[in-house]
Amino acid sequence: MKKISRFKENSYNTTNDFDYLDQLEKYYNSSLGTNVEKLQNFSKYVPRQDLTNFIAKYELFKKILEVPGSIIECGVLFGGGLMTFAQLSAIFEHTNFIRKIIGFDTFTGFPKLSKIDKLSKSPQAKKGSFAIDSYSDLMKSISLYNSNRFLNHIDKVELIKGNAEKTIPKYVKNNPQTIISLLYLDFVLYKPTKIALEYFIPLMPKGSIIAFNLLDDAHWPSVSKALHDVIGVSDLKLQKFNFSPYTQYVIL
């Protein structure tokens, strides 16, 4: 059995899960149609779990549609999540040229792990994990996306490359106009998550949302720990969607 998906490896997965991904790869390659036709029929191929994540992002987006401010994704990886928010903005608020979709990533994977990160139960918890240099690929994706949206002479999606422990303070200093409607935290490491919370929360109005992937999960204890250390949970109304075990959020 070939392990098709490099980032799905954790103790929750069974052999069946990997078999399914193997079969899916084969099916996609041999399936009817051009690549574009396959994409236009994406529900034939996309794993249920990834559709679930997509729907969770749609549900989050609907909640901030009338809240001004940028959407920030902390931890971009291949960019599917970032571009989901970009597409939703283009579909549901095509004249809202003010809202930016901003992604922070090293684009070289995890820089280093803190003591708390090392308590992780994930095989991915090591320096250099998630090292996907998607920057130039994503720039092409953004350019194509721009060619198919309204008001495309005004930039919408921004990628901030580098260690977020440095790029977040720098971004906030250089962009004093910033207000944030949705902060999607998916660095899964302690220090950058803590810095994101410390620097971005003061820029978030009432009604804006902080969303987490992997809160309360022993694979990534740092996500909860950063939240405990910066704002604590006792006064937060943390919520989740009944269809997804992962995405948790708080409406400020």
Ligand SMILES: C[S@@+](CC[C@H](N)C(=O)[O-])C[C@H]1O[C@@H](n2cnc3c(N)ncnc32)[C@H](O)[C@@H]1O
């Ligand atoms: C779990 S992945 C993100 C998954 C992505 N949000 C998705 O939906 O597919 C974690 C990402 O955080 C990035 N990352 C972790 N620590 C970082 C740091 N200190 N600065 C910038 N990026 C970081 C990694 O490079 C990696 O791409």
